[in-house]
Amino acid sequence: MSVDKKSSNLVIISGPSGSGKTSICNELTKCPKVKQSISYTTRKPRDGEIEGVDYCFVERSEFEKLVNEDKFIEHAEYCGNLYGTPVGPVSDVSDDGSIFILAIDVKGAMQVMKKRPDAIYIFIMAPDDETLKQRLKNRLTEDDEIINKRFLAAKEEMEASKHYDYCVINDRLDDAVKEIEEILQI
Ligand code: 5GP
Numbered sequence: 001m002s003v004d005k006k007s008s009n010l011v012i013i014s015g016p017s018g019s020g021k022t023s024i025c026n027e028l029t030k031c032p033k034v035k036q037s038i039s040y041t042t043r044k045p046r047d048g049e050i051e052g053v054d055y056c057f058v059e060r061s062e063f064e065k066l067v068n069e070d071k072f073i074e075h076a077e078y079c080g081n082l083y084g085t086p087v088g089p090v091s092d093v094s095d096d097g098s099i100f101i102l103a104i105d106v107k108g109a110m111q112v113m114k115k116r117p118d119a120i121y122i123f124i125m126a127p128d129d130e131t132l133k134q135r136l137k138n139r140l141t142e143d144d145e146i147i148n149k150r151f152l153a154a155k156e157e158m159e160a161s162k163h164y165d166y167c168v169i170n171d172r173l174d175d176a177v178k179e180i181e182e183i184l185q186i
Helices: 021-028 060-068 087-091 106-115 129-138 144-163 173-184
Strands: 010-014 034-036 072-078 081-086 099-103 120-125 166-169
Touching: 010 021, 010 106, 021 034, 021 099, 021 173, 060 072, 060 081, 072 087, 072 106, 081 087, 081 106, 087 099, 099 106, 106 144, 120 144, 120 173, 129 144, 166 173
Parallel strands: 010 099, 010 120, 034 099, 120 166
Antiparallel strands: 072 081
């Protein structure tokens, strides 16, 4: 399906940890017509993260139960934790001009691509490896082992960027947000 034939109300945003995807989504959702899906995860909450706002934090057994009940449109394991997008809000997205964003990893995005080829797929990149690693370190929420794991995962994820409709380099946050707003015409 060519990009200009795509319906623009479901938008999938992926990008390595440290690409600035979360900051970009936070900016995009300041627009009242942009909503973001709240994922389930088995990862433990980071300082400041709020249950039901950042994620629905669940135990692995509860997550697996939801998988068995077909409650996710996609789910994937990322650096040892499970993440999944609940099916309900995605199927409820209406054609009223609102935009619904899924910020998910590439494995999850590949699953959604099979079910929703009409969605718009955007991949966010850091300008270079050094910046990516520095951003991961600056977070100070994770130890070195996790940072290195995420850096290696990032290198793999970058390979998948060719499957996306758009690739946006996040050097300056404002510019990246503007570029995506132009893509989505918001
Ligand atoms: P974090 O632990 O940093 O919040 O997220 C780790 C990775 O999981 C990020 O790439 C994030 O986009 C991805 N992620 C968050 N929610 C979901 C989800 O529902 N499904 C999938 N497949 N990945 C997700």
